[in-house]
Amino acid sequence: MNTLASRIDPNEFPIRSIAVIGLGLLGGSVARAIRHRDADCEIRLIGYARRKETRDFALEQGGFDAVTDDFLAAAKQTDLVVIATPVDRIAEYAVKIAAACPHVLMTDVGSTKFGIVESVGKNPEAAARFVAAHPIAGSEKTGIEHAHANLFDGKPIVITPSEKERPGAVDAVHRFWESTGGRVIRMTPRRHDDLLAMTSHMPHLMSALVAKQLPDEAISMVGTGWLDTTRIAAGDEKLWTAIVSENRPAILASLQSAAADLTHLIDIVQNADDESLHEYLRIARDKRTAIPS
Amino acid sequence: MNTLASRIDPNEFPIRSIAVIGLGLLGGSVARAIRHRDADCEIRLIGYARRKETRDFALEQGGFDAVTDDFLAAAKQTDLVVIATPVDRIAEYAVKIAAACPHVLMTDVGSTKFGIVESVGKNPEAAARFVAAHPIAGSEKTGIEHAHANLFDGKPIVITPSEKERPGAVDAVHRFWESTGGRVIRMTPRRHDDLLAMTSHMPHLMSALVAKQLPDEAISMVGTGWLDTTRIAAGDEKLWTAIVSENRPAILASLQSAAADLTHLIDIVQNADDESLHEYLRIARDKRTAIPS
Numbered sequence: 178m179n180t181l182a183s184r185i186d187p188n189e190f191p192i193r194s195i196a197v198i199g200l201g202l203l204g205g206s207v208a209r210a211i212r213h214r215d216a217d218c219e220i221r222l223i224g225y226a227r228r229k230e231t232r233d234f235a236l237e238q239g240g241f242d243a244v245t246d247d248f249l250a251a252a253k254q255t256d257l258v259v260i261a262t263p264v265d266r267i268a269e270y271a272v273k274i275a276a277a278c279p280h281v282l283m284t285d286v287g288s289t290k291f292g293i294v295e296s297v298g299k300n301p302e303a304a305a306r307f308v309a310a311h312p313i314a315g316s317e318k319t320g321i322e323h324a325h326a327n328l329f330d331g332k333p334i335v336i337t338p339s340e341k342e343r344p345g346a347v348d349a350v351h352r353f354w355e356s357t358g359g360r361v362i363r364m365t366p367r368r369h370d371d372l373l374a375m376t377s378h379m380p381h382l383m384s385a386l387v388a389k390q391l392p393d394e395a396i397s398m399v400g401t402g403w404l405d406t407t408r409i410a411a412g413d414e415k416l417w418t419a420i421v422s423e424n425r426p427a428i429l430a431s432l433q434s435a436a437a438d439l440t441h442l443i444d445i446v447q448n449a450d451d452e453s454l455h456e457y458l459r460i461a462r463d464k465r466t467a468i469p470s
Numbered sequence: 471m472n473t474l475a476s477r478i479d480p481n482e483f484p485i486r487s488i489a490v491i492g493l494g495l496l497g498g499s500v501a502r503a504i505r506h507r508d509a510d511c512e513i514r515l516i517g518y519a520r521r522k523e524t525r526d527f528a529l530e531q532g533g534f535d536a537v538t539d540d541f542l543a544a545a546k547q548t549d550l551v552v553i554a555t556p557v558d559r560i561a562e563y564a565v566k567i568a569a570a571c572p573h574v575l576m577t578d579v580g581s582t583k584f585g586i587v588e589s590v591g592k593n594p595e596a597a598a599r600f601v602a603a604h605p606i607a608g609s610e611k612t613g614i615e616h617a618h619a620n621l622f623d624g625k626p627i628v629i630t631p632s633e634k635e636r637p638g639a640v641d642a643v644h645r646f647w648e649s650t651g652g653r654v655i656r657m658t659p660r661r662h663d664d665l666l667a668m669t670s671h672m673p674h675l676m677s678a679l680v681a682k683q684l685p686d687e688a689i690s691m692v693g694t695g696w697l698d699t700t701r702i703a704a705g706d707e708k709l710w711t712a713i714v715s716e717n718r719p720a721i722l723a724s725l726q727s728a729a730a731d732l733t734h735l736i737d738i739v740q741n742a743d744d745e746s747l748h749e750y751l752r753i754a755r756d757k758r759t760a761i762p763s
Contacts, residue, residue, distance in 0.1 A: 313693040333691050362690065372688045380680045380699045382739075385754035386731055387673045390724070395665045397655065398626050399761055400606040406673045408698040410758040414751035418744050425739060431683070432736050438679055439732060443725050446675075446718065451711050458707035461678035465703040468692055 190282050190349035194221035196251040196258045198270055200231050203286045204261030205239055205324025210357040212240035213326035225251040234321055249277045257353060260285040265419040268296035275303035283307040284350045289423035290337040290366035304341035308350035311335045312359055317411040334359035337366040374427035378420060379435055385410040483575050483642035487514035489544040489551045491563055493524050496579045497554030498532055498617025503650040505533035506619035518544040527614055542570045550646060553578040558712040561589035568596035576600040577643045582716035583630040583659035597634035601643035604628045605652055610704040627652035630659040667720035671713060672728055678703040
């Protein structure tokens with residue numbers, strides 16, 4: 178059996194129990210993905226959530242062995258803590274957990290990395306055991322009720338080491354994320370944030386912009402094109418405001434690049450320069466079709 | 471049986487045979503939708519395409535009774551002609567068919583309406599029998615091989631009368647489009663084009679813009695959000711260049727409105743005005759979630 182426990186070198190960081198802090202779509206899907214692959218139930222899963230309804234769901238239907246409203250109690254019982262809260266809370270949890278639990282390994286699921294790694298890095302004890310990660314998987318749907326075991330299958334999971342981790346910690350977290358079904362990539366936090374601004378954060382804001390432009394009288398006339406283009410605009414505004422706050426300079430640069438390109442496109446349309454428009458759309462199609470859906 | 475033939479008043483415009491001019495996704499789906507609902511095979515379907523491979527596919531797998539490379543021959547044999555070519559060819563076909571076939575009713579599937587209705591309107595004989603339509607259904611996939619019988623199910627189909635049609639013609643074409651499974655709406659060609667610029671044409675260009683911004687080194691890191699937002703950027707650049715050409719002023723106005731909003735959004739991000747960003751994203755989410763996918 179290629180279970181998680183057998184894949185992780187037991188001499189380094191044996192992972193026999195995992196705490197998930199924050200039980201939303203991602204935290205819930207981490208649990209389901211692990212449970213799905215852990216046929217022998219070797220891994221104990223403990224969930225932390227503030228809302229009782231969420232804890233009840235996690236225990237009854239979410240694959241967790243135990244739930245609690247005390248995140249330190251959860252962390253103390255486990256080998257690995259997965260912090261799956263909104264991005265603006267992750268560093269704070271990592272530092273508190275590191276102080277209370279001297280051996281536990283930590284990772285996260287935040288869509289921004291530079292600010293989090295920098296904040297955690299100010300605390301050497303936390304930095305030694307926190308391996309930042311970003312599974313590029315998700316949905317405009319939030320909440321543990323939408324979690325599923327295959328959310329990470331084949332999806333890129335970016336690990337962004339701080340170079341302050343204890344020997345073996347990055348490799349152990351790397352193997353953990355591979356065990357969820359994802360495809361692990363490593364890069365620096367800064368590079369992650371620069372790339373994500375272009376692949377995710379700017380596109381999210383542009384999708385919101387297109388949705389916001391819809392006049393009420395046109396609601397009955399939208400087609401699948403509009404629905405696809407604006408799908409992620411249904412995302413939670415609180416989560417996304419926090420993401421923008423965590424990756425402001427790269428997102429700003431990416432929006433400014435988009436604005437310059439939009440000015441160029443408006444010129445093309447205004448000047449009836451159909452040859453340039455054809456070329457513009459061809460380049461866009463080539464970029465899009467290079468990636469299978 | 472609620473077949474097409476029984477639904478259309480036989481005293482006005484009996485539709486027992488239909489020619490489809492242009493066998494792509496839309497033309498092919500019109501045939502499949504009609505065939506699917508015409509259990510008694512009362513309707514004869516004739517297809518016109520220039521490419522032999524397309525005609526062969528239409529005859530063997532597409533539900534057509536006959537195919538031809540002579541569009542006038544196809545039109546002469548039928549009661550209704552559905553012109554399903556790129557938008558920049560529709561008016562030309564309508565005028566030629568009207569001249570050669572003195573009784574046939576005509577409709578189209580073009581995503582722009584004002585220019586087509588204006589062009590056809592210069593020819594009184596064509597204008598009397600051409601009822602412009604736009605089924606708001608489609609896909610980034612083109613070609614008859616992607617056609618399917620349910621493409622129009624519940625989708626808006628806009629009819630834009632010119633007020634020059636013969637009595638009964640608009641109602642007959644209205645019933646025809648209803649028989650494909652769509653939900654028929656009527657409005658003026660100008661209003662259609664203004665609304666479509668906002669619901670489809672501008673979003674298409676913005677989707678292309680987002681796709682075009684992707685740097686090659688980020689290809690391995692795109693997630694479902696980017697894939698959804700850029701899905702329509704995979705559309706055919708030739709078709710879309712023609713659409714922009716047909717609806718230039720409204721698309722330009724819509725792009726300029728998007729550019730002004732993008733400037734506003736950049737200000738919000740630059741000034742770290744999280745309250746305004748939260749409100750911006752909330753409005754976008756409300757717009758998006760008002761429409762079921």
